[in-house]
Ligand SMILES: [Zn+2]
């Protein structure tokens with residue numbers, strides 16, 4: 001637990017992705033099974049101990065620490081797990097370091113156990129902790145958790161509580177964890193991606209394979225995630241349509257539905273399971289198959305009244321939820337627009353060409369309920385210029401653009417040159433005025449690199465419409481940073497308010513109605529496309545102009 | 552507080568000793584002030600006459616241009632004292648920073664001790680705290696919550712040294728308050744065997760020199776402004792906390808940002824300050840020190856000020872000790888803790 005606690009601690013404070021990666025690689029290489037597997041699962045929030053909840057921890061503290069002191073401490077620290085880790089009673093250190101001091105007769109310390117030995121472990125490993133927690137029942141969970149906490153120091157307690165309660169929040173995505181694994185054992189990240197979801201923690205067969213001690217695990221009969229095939233942006237070149245097929249690029253989220261081994265799973269882009277938020281899709285997908293498609297909500301913004309889809313904004317109402325109400329299901333009915341078939345009836349189709357997979361897909365889709373699944377159509381065009389015209393004339397602003405897929409290409413994980421292209425519609429742009437700036441993270445910590453910008457109301461007031469922290473070059477960043485420092489008119493904590501004189505051209509993919517901002521608007525993927533020193537602030541765009549672009 | 556006529560009056564801007572017509576650590580200019588130590592929230596400029604330890608007077612002279620030797624100021628060494636208006640004043644080490652003192656006052660058989668800021672842990676840059684028995688103990692409470700338990704200083708210094716050695720192409724930039732914390736971190740590094748030059752921000756230069764003049768050996772210090780970027784790789788750099796994420800830091804070789812403060816115990820606090828390497832090194836008593844000190848001094852009554860009064864007050868209540876919270880203004884303790 002000590003090594004894991006140290007890892008958590010380093011990850012909490014490390015901002016750069018590469019440094020986080022290096023820390024995890026080092027940990028995986030130098031920690032035995034099954035501890036490292038449990039650690040990996042904890043980092044990616046893949047553990048769940050139903051008997052241990054935040055309430056369990058609060059109750060334990062209530063029995064050991066004065067309620068008022070706990071309340072004051074919790075208020076100051078802001079996080080229950082961390083407050084509990086710091087407050088857990090232990091004998092005070094002799095603060096004169098070696099001289100020793102009389103005991104503290106605080107009532108809250110009466111039950112203090114002996115301080116853990118300098119090794120700090122009391123021999124407690126992560127796997128022992130996981131074993132104890134996973135066998136815990138509602139009734140004995142408090143006693144079990146307490147005995148574990150007694151064996152740890154403050155950092156160890158923090159790690160244990162985060163492991164037990166989830167919500168690690170150390171900035172480690174599943175993707176980063178897989179990359180760390182691949183790097184630690186010099187195996188292809190694509191293979192790790194594929195195996196990851198098929199093997200439960202603590203991933204012993206995965207490590208055995210990584211270290212060359214065992215062959216690749218067999219994945220028959222498991223509803224595992226297949227890493228997505230991704231597209232490169234199409235930049236200016238034109239393609240021969242005898243080689244490439246075109247489809248609309250729908251503005252939803254990319255998903256994979258897998259049915260196998262008696263289970264159905266819905267995965268999002270990174271391989272995260274999101275089925276809990278879409279029970280109707282899990283129920284409706286009853287065929288032994290793996291499909292790749294776009295998750296959408298019924299509506300008219302994309303594709304018109306006939307079988308169309310609502311804007312991304314509508315889909316957002318359904319995302320990120322653990323459970324859904326009947327009301328949600330009725331108001332935002334979800335469906336999948338299917339564009340690829342990766343496996344069917346026990347056969348892996350990924351090695352086949354797109355043409356062959358498409359043929360099988362068209363035959364397969366009628367086996368699914370039309371209420372929840374439809375086929376993404378192929379766009380008919382004789383040549384590339386015709387396609388370009390179709391794209392430019394697309395009525396529905398909500399559609400993101402087109403996808404171009406090489407007809408003879410197999411389905412391969414990741415972004416492979418020459419196979420798939422995304423051909424986005426030209427971004428929307430607006431001229432906005434910089435309002436506030438904030439410092440960035442990591443390498444940019446000394447630069448004001450996050451900007452809030454606004455547009456004019458009809459009453460001549462500037463209201464914020466978005467925030468961007470990308471799109472500029474390093475040179476432009478230096479210039480912007482200097483502008484902020486030289487034109488600050490007020491400060492609120494880390495935020496600087498600037499003179500309303502600088503016009504920024506902001507590019508964005510789409511814009512939606514939002515209650516979160518006073519302007520009632522929210523941009524999707526805003527970035528600074530140009531610094532418009534030439535333009536006076538009065539000539540920046542009006543909110544009304546942006547509202548007309550809403551989808 | 553059934554006292555009919557207190558001779559020491561708590562006011563929002565300081566403690567007033569009526570029979571002596573003298574203020575302790577007043578937040579605004581007064582005729583006569585006794586000052587516990589040189590931090591800005593205790594030592595203000597503009598008093599007519601200051602009573603303080605010679606070290607504190609020297610620090611005030613450096614910061615405010617106060618003439619330490621002027622006739623109306625009076626230097627009071629540890630263990631020494633003076634009498635005024637029937638009140639006997641004496642100064643005793645507080646272990647907080649160079650020259651920091653507790654001020655004890657005796658009047659008509661009653662003794663009151665004002666700790667100012669204090670700590671109980673050893674500090675190579677100042678004299679250790681002394682227990683002074685008293686009737687009323689006026690204690691600070693910066694870390695008056697049980698979540699604050701400072702780990703052993705040597706462990707934190709070891710963390711710092713490990714970070715420097717782990718990445719020889721980078722430097723570690725330590726944010727440390729200019730008076731006290733910076734010199735203590737340097738002295739602790741020297742005690743741990745770090746002999747390389749330590750690079751400092753210009754704002755630390757004069758205070759470090761003052762410490763050296765008072766016999767605190769800080770080893771070789773170099774100014775960042777006069778040093779090559781390349782020579783600072785693999786080295787330790789100290790700067791005031793305000794300079795950590797400022798443009799100034801761009802002249803350093805890819806710094807790892809560290810901060811030495813008791814607040815670093817709380818992860819969220821450290822993250823807010825963009826700290827990558829939090830070092831829990833404090834010049835203030837932690838919860839265990841605060842409570843143990845009250846037990847040792849065992850006063851009739853404790854007055855609590857300067858920080859988390861409610862936490863310590865609650866502890867006094869739980870242990871059946873008489874206590875009250877004073878709410879003094881102008882105590883800005885974020886940086887120096
Ligand atoms: Zn102080």
Ligand SMILES: [Zn+2]
Pocket residue numbers: 590592593668857882884
């Ligand atoms: Zn203070």
